[in-house]
Amino acid sequence: MTSREYVRRYFSDSARQWLARAYDDVEETAAYPVGAQRTRLALEGVVDRLGTAQGHLVDLGCGGGNLALHAVDLGFRATGVDLAEGMIAEAEARRAALVPDARDRVSFRVADVLETGLRTGSADAVTAIGLVEYLAADEPFLAETARLLRGGGVLVVSCRNRLFNATSGNDYTREEIETGSATGLLEELATLRPDRAVVPLLGEVVARLREALPGLERALAKDAASEGARVARSSPVFGQRRRQHSPAGFAAAAAAAGFRHPRFFGVHPHVLSPALEAVAPRFYNRFAAALEPLESAPVSLAWSSAFLAVFTR
Ligand SMILES: C[S@@+](CC[C@H](N)C(=O)[O-])C[C@H]1O[C@@H](n2cnc3c(N)ncnc32)[C@H](O)[C@@H]1O
Structure with a gap:
């Protein structure tokens, strides 16, 4: 089976469970609600x-x-493209529940992102969230998004963050050290030192934590009741390697395809050691969510397992 076929089958077969894990409340799934943040x-x-x-x-x-669907709520016309029939079936079911005006402004199609059948220059914005890690390479993807976007259009891409390998203290860290790439990551991290602009964001974190306290107490009690055991995964594990990027590495590839003005945001914060998640997943992920106000600070790229990049074509 090709890796593309593996991806198609995995997401088609586990569509409902995958969406529940990415979008449901953390107390239900014990997983970080990364879908909502992205x-x-x-x-x-x-x-x-x-x-x-x-x-x-x-x-x-x-x-x-x-x-x-959120884009349509805001006022956009939207087209969603996905390889996995099971995912598009979920999307179509949600579309069918919309009022007619909104329903007419969104469509979904089963297709590879490199063969969308959409017209050159027909998009004002292209988003690709949780996608590039499953593609074989960046260049064909970036060339296709450059083709779809009009001049001045906006590209938003999320990537798994290689910079986090420098701080996560796990097998990824070991691999970066063994292959000699850790020094480059540390050099990129050193460019992200915070300035005074981070102080008001820290104030927002304090406000979030105050609000989050009752939920944190409930989460911890639930984790304690499950005797610290790993919560059963609600979707099958994706059994293949997914690609990672550093922000500077992805920006360089995007620049070669004509994308300018990169801006980065940290996604899925892991300020406490990721090793804690296995013991107290609800507490761990709820606590992490309170740190989202820091997502716009460059220093957040040091502790976020993913990042989101915004470019102008
Ligand atoms: C991690 S999910 C993210 C889904 C959605 N963007 C979100 O954030 O909720 C990745 C999606 O990319 C799709 N995908 C992966 N490779 C693709 C390709 N070559 N063409 C079209 N879709 C692809 C998968 O089928 C899957 O639905």
Whole structure:
């Protein structure tokens, strides 16, 4: 089976469980609600850069359509593209529940992101969230997004963050050391030192923590009741290697394809050791969510297991 076929089958067969794990409340799934954070950041990034919530947004690797449907709520027309029939079936079910005006402004199609069948220059914004780690290479993907976008259009991409390998203290760290690439990561990390702009964001974290305390207490009690055992995974494990990027590495590949003005956001914070997640997953992930106000600070790229990049074509 090719790796593309493996990806198609995995997401088609586990579509419902995958979406529940990525989007459901952390107390239900014990997993970080990464889907909600990525969708919010991506749409904020698009609207902020475009200066409007109008136009055509294409979401590549759209999964169950969450981002495209939110985009329609904001005022965009949206097209979602995904290889996995099971994901598109979930997206179509959600589309069918919309009021007619909204339903007419969104469509979904089963296709490879490199063969979307969409017109050159037909997109004002392209988003690709949780996608590039499953592709064989960046260049064909970046060339295709450059083709789809009009000049001045916005690209938002999320990537698994290699910089986090320098601080996570796990097998990824060992591999970066053994292959001699850890020094380069540390050099990139050294460019991310915070300045005074981080102080108000820390104030927001304090406010979030105050609000989060009752939920943190409940989460810890639930973790304690499950005797610290690993919570059963609610979707099958993706059994193949997924690619990672560093922010500077991805920006260089994007620049070669004509994308400018990169801006990065940290996604899925891991400020406490990731080893704690196995023992107290609900507490760990709820605590992490309280740190989201720091996502716009460059230093957050040191502890976030993913990042989101915004570019202008
Ligand atoms: C991790 S999921 C993310 C789904 C969605 N973007 C979200 O954030 O909720 C990745 C999605 O990319 C799709 N995908 C992976 N490779 C693809 C390809 N070559 N063409 C189209 N879709 C692809 C998968 O089928 C899957 O639905």
